Amino acid sequence: MFERMSVRSQSGITLVALLALFALLSGCGEPVDATRPPPGPLPEDVDVAEIAPGRQGGVFFGTLAGMPRTLNPLQSSEDAPSATAVSRLLLGLTRFDPTREEVLPALAERWEIGEDEKTFTFHLRRGVRWSDGRPFTADDVLFTFEAIYDERYPNRRKSELSVDGQPFDVEKIDDHTVRFRTAGIYAPFLLYIGIPIMPRHKLYDAYADGSLMRAWSVRDAQVAPESIVGTGPLVLERFRPAERIVYRANPHYYRVDPEGTRLPYIDRLIERIVQSQQATTLAFAHGQSDYEGIEVRNVNWVKRNAPRYDYSVYDRGPSQATGFIWFNQNTGSSPRGTPYVAPHKLEWFRDSRFRQAVSYGIDRQGIVEGVLLGRGQPLWGPISPVNRSWYNPDVQRYPYDPGRARELLREAGFTWDAAGRLHDRHGNRVAFTLATNEDNDIRQAVGLVFVDNMKQLGIDVRLQPLDFNTFVAKIMNSFDYEAGLLGLTGSWDPHGGWSVYHSSGRLHMWFPNQETPSTDWEARVDELMEAQLRTLDLEERRRYVFEMQEILAREVPMIYTVTVNSYEGLQNRWRNLDPPQMGSMVWNYDEIWADTLFLR
């Protein structure tokens, strides 16, 4: 068919072929029936949501931040779009409520924690059904954990669901009771146990023949959406790669509202997959979608259209993304025997007074005003202020103070020459290269401000933008750099930052993969990270994590700069919103309802 096309034949052949292609594209089945299917029987252990009653119906037109790579629950946690898509379809035993920042029951109706704090008995909700009507039982839970611990299927959850490398012991007591035993006390147990439970009746065959990794791929989602069944509020109806995902209400969902109306209220969720931010933001700003995450530079013009299309733009405050500068403190040498960092520079970098001076020398407020146009916050530690459960507000801060910076440098033996250039006590000129990734405009602008700030102290900094992978290779493998500028996105639970805080960690940026901690304070941080993991007492955990933040703020191995505020736009027609401190403001898709059914 294609061959004829190119031959510029003006005959009817091209027209016929074009029509055939259209037919091929559109002819994939009958139009989808837009009515809501009748709800399934209510489970015995139905969950009555504590919300203001709403009205069924309507479609939520959302946006998904990128193309999901798979809908396979074993791999979905590796990228945000996949994780988001799977979270609509599948539930875990527990769920995390981002607004109340606590773990609540989901597929398990309740649980008991044994005396030893290592035994957890979960009572599954009776009468819960998969979206295809099959009953959900303890066998599904067992199957899920069997798959996760299976050697054939490498996945990242395995390490989260192990203590000291030992998998949890999972035991079926009866069809509705499952008992877990952990090898040691494990603080984030209830949080991590909430992984999506997979349907045994759909995935067991793939599991048995070794092809589970390829099951529920984006191809399966496109050609056989009905094969992807779940317990979540929504069911996959259509998957159009790089375009959109259409979900409809799950008729077997286990929650109802106080008046007994089956949740979710919405008939459908249609999520547009963002490939180009310009196109989706433009669509939102013209009333064509309900929700959009808005980049800082777009906030002003999107706000202008708000009254016309009846939406609002919300300033959601600081985000979880942190930005920081750090010095390479690696004392090792390359295989060829040359030290990673020149010895005289290493001496500066390992001196906490030098790092503190640099921190005092950064005009964070200036960065917020100049680079982020006021839409950001200065940062003082690894945990962002939005993380209310874990953020320690009383750590040492380094407000812009070049005088104090000079004092500290003088104390550490640095001197200035007549031209105001800084020298160390051996007479070496203080200069270093700051590497960063070139694909982030904001980060580069922050780097430029930093260069200018350091010039005030007589320090000569050269900004070196690198390709992302080159940069990563430098900081993770070859270690041939002096200072770096990067950002990491934190997780809610501080255990998620283990590889950053612990001196043996891969992302212990300033000196990764240490066999034994190279300083006393790093040893103390290691102790604290290990201690917080070994208690179920939240207050005790918090004490350890708070002390860790104090140490990191005092020693400043990572000099935190600023965090960008996040902005979200939402149509005004939505009710029962429950915006959390961190993360997207719409997360409770089973509870929201629209007071006008149609957009525009």
Next chain:
Amino acid sequence: MRALIAKRLLILIPMLLAVSLMVSLLMSLAPGDPVTQLEMMPDVDEAYLQELREDFGLDKPWYVQYVRWLSQVVPFSYDAEADGILARIDFKPNFGFSYHYRTEVWDLIVQRLPATVLLSITSLLFAWLIAIPLGVLAAIYKDSIFDRISQLLAYAALSIPEFFLALLALVFAANTGWFPIGGFTSAEYDFLSTPAKILDIAHHLLLPTIVLGIGGIASIMRIMRANFLDNIRAEYVITARAKGVPEGRIMFHHVFRNAVNPLITAAGFAFSSILSGALLVEIVMNYPGIGQLVYEALLQQDAFVVQAAVLMSVIMLMIGNLLADIVLALNDPRIRYD
């Protein structure tokens, strides 16, 4: 003619091998690998990264990875039991496995193929059907107002970058509301009847077709005009005029057939760009095609997706050239392949 076709197809085999080897080498030279992105996520365990690299064979040198890929994609394999070569009969082309999507590359390409092919065809048709008559008219009425204006517009069209035009088109669509803002189908597409679906796609295709076609119009028109002018001055035209052949017949029967030859070759090349030509427009206009897939694969270092895209382009280029040569022979009896 048959010999030509057979020869061209045979050349394709060593060519594909050489190109795929080159792509493998180049991809391996780029820093990092498909797991690098995961490496920067604090809550991903080190052991898992290691397992993943082993599973994908990323811990092996690039030529081992290449051989592994090759043994997957060639339609035959060595059977140790029978001590012979075993042919695999499979109607689905095999391009290997995508690291990023953890599924077969061909499945990914099939997902994106229709949208891209459709856009390429409409934009090529749009460009050629407008450019050729315009070029002929500009040549016949050389130095007239029409010729000058079309020349000016052609230069203007050639100098506007495609992505910028695409952005302008988006803004135009948003402000007038006449066209959808990017994409390939509307949100309610799946709920429409078949005729409504066709209209919906056509509505979405209009702007990207124009954006993609405008550059083409300008260049094809210029080529057409130049060739037509060359031939208008040829001696056979004078002879024909002297013999009293009507002017219309001279122009459209004799001059046109002679002038169109270079364009047939150009069409062969255009054929090869059917899969890759719309890359920038696809990205800016949120259009779910192959270009987008390949661009992302490059960023993610999803080597075999890139590999597949390059190989398909090579195949399309060869087929395009072959077709052009065949049509050339049909159009011009002086050309023979013996």
